[in-house]
Amino acid sequence: MIVRTLDECRDSERRVASETWESVRMLLKDDKMGFSFHITTIFENTETHIHYKNHLESVYCMSGEGEIEVVGGKTYPIKPGTLYILDQHDEHYLRAYKDKEMVMACVFNPPITGKETHDENGVYPLVD
Numbered sequence: 504m505i506v507r508t509l510d511e512c513r514d515s516e517r518r519v520a521s522e523t524w525e526s527v528r529m530l531l532k533d534d535k536m537g538f539s540f541h542i543t544t545i546f547e548n549t550e551t552h553i554h555y556k557n558h559l560e561s562v563y564c565m566s567g568e569g570e571i572e573v574v575g576g577k578t579y580p581i582k583p584g585t586l587y588i589l590d591q592h593d594e595h596y597l598r599a600y601k602d603k604e605m606v607m608a609c610v611f612n613p614p615i616t617g618k619e620t621h622d623e624n625g626v627y628p629l630v631d
Contacts (some may be wrong), residue, residue, distance in 0.1 A: 505534060509542055517617060523549035532614040539614035545569060545597060545605040557614045561588045567605030572596045581605065598630035 507529055512518065517528045523546055530540035545551065545567070554574075564585045570588055572578040574594040579587065591593070599605045 505530070506596040519618065521551075523551045526609075528568055528615065528617045530614070531617045533616070534614075537612070537614065537618075539611045541609040541611070543577070543607045543609050545599040545607065547599050547604040548601040550596055550598045552594075552596055555589060555591050555611075557613075558615070559588075559592070560584065561610045563608045565608060566607045567599060568603035569597065569605050572598070577599075 509527060512527045512529045517531070519526050525546075526541045526543040528539060528541045530536055530538070532539060534585055537623065544591065547567075552564070557610075564581050564583055566583055567581075569572050569581045571581055572595060574596070577592075579585075
């Protein structure tokens with residue numbers, strides 16, 4: 504059994520941050536569960552370009568407000584209780600509104616190792 508708290512993960516190397524987001528990676532590839540689980544904060548009044556070419560992701564909004572814009576497609580509002588699933592490696596822009604920092608629960612398949620950050624194209628590398 505694996506038991507971890509958000510606070511202990513936040514105070515460790517499992518916390519990775521950029522200018523627009525912070526991700527606390529609570530479950531990683533080396534845990535051998537077949538997926539990874541993160542609590543990610545999207546900072547208020549920011550936009551992040553993301554394109555997971557190597558991963559599928561499900562994201563559940565726990566708090567905050569914003570939107571996801573699929574490149575070449577629709578824009579969807581995000582608020583607490585919204586789940587979106589990037590089942591087609593959807594290239595997108597994720598935006599948190601002013602004064603509306605978003606806290607999201609995220610699941611990745613395949614799992615990430617923990618140190619990944621988005622490259623210049625919004626992609627996480629696939630690590631064997």
